[in-house]
Amino acid sequence: MSPDELLARVLYRDAMVLIIDKPAGLAVHAGARDGSHHLMDLLEPLRFGLPRNPELAHRLDRDTSGCLVLGRHRKALARLGEIFAGSEAQKTYWAVVVGKPPAESGIIDKRLKKLERRHGWRMVVDDKGQDAVTEYRVLGGNGRLSWIEAKPRTGRTHQIRxxxxxIGCPxxxxxxxxxGTADLVSPHLHLHARSITLPYNPKKSPITAQAPVPAHMIDALIQCGWHNQD
Structure with missing residues (x-):
């Protein structure tokens, strides 16, 4: 990603906080899988006059697109850390799933645990795991696919997925x-961090940002009733 492309993805900027529209397929930090570029390699254009690059306030999976929050300096990162640790950030995701949930809206309250395996790991539902709660609402569908709005109340790894x-809707x-969903519809993960609200300063209005729908999700969303009016 070029500096100009990264700058074009800035959704919000003030003296403390940046919110960018992270593209799908870009890891936010270095991982063990490979030596490919990640977001932390690209942040110098986002200094905007400060001596250090901004840093991540939270994370998104490599293949999830949308709103990603960065702190511009240590004081900002400390405050953002409080907000995310206290579940004060209001995060809204859009997903396209195969199937239809059992109700038009509801709360998924299933504990999650990390399962280590020889060739990697994954998160699983387990009564001995950590609390994990997701609020969801069906926004549209075509009988085969459903367009879901998901609001995580907790921040567990891979929670929404x-x-x-x-609940039978991968x-x-x-x-x-x-x-099987990749072969059925698309090889690209259809999960997008659509918007975020941060109560950064109690004396001011919350910080808000909304990320445009990524190109790889447009066709499926239109099939589910979205009218492509971002």
């Missing part, structure tokens, strides 16, 4: 928790 799969393109 595991929770939707657990996310399109999820090769880990939705085997």
């Amino acid at each position: 595991v929770h939707l799969a657990a 996310i399109v393109g999820d090769s880990t928790y939705g085997r």
Whole structure:
């Protein structure tokens, strides 16, 4: 990604906080899988006059697109850490899933645990795991696919992906928790961090940002009733 392309993805900027529209397929930090580029290699253009690059306030999976929050310096990162640790950030995701949930809206309250394996790991539903709660609402569908709005109340790894799969609605393109959906519809994960609201300063209005729908999700969303009016 060029500096100009990264700058074009800035959704919000002030003296403390940046929110960018992370593209799907870009890891936010270095991983063990390979030596490919990640977001932390690209942040110098986002200094905007400060001596250090901004840093991640939270994370998104490599294949999830949308709103990603960065702190511009240590004071900002400390405050953002409080917000995310206290579940004060209001995060809204859009997903396209195979199937239809058992109700038009509801709450998925299933504990999650990390399962280590010889060739990797995955999250699983387990009564001995950590609390994990996701609120969801069906926004549209075509009988085969459903367009879901998901609001995680907790911030567990892969939470939305595991929770939707657990109610029989795996996310399109999820090769880990939705085997077969890539062959059925698309090889790309259809999970997008659509918007975020941060109560950064109690004396001011919350910070808000909304990320445009990524190109790889447009066709499926239109099939589910979205009118392509971002």
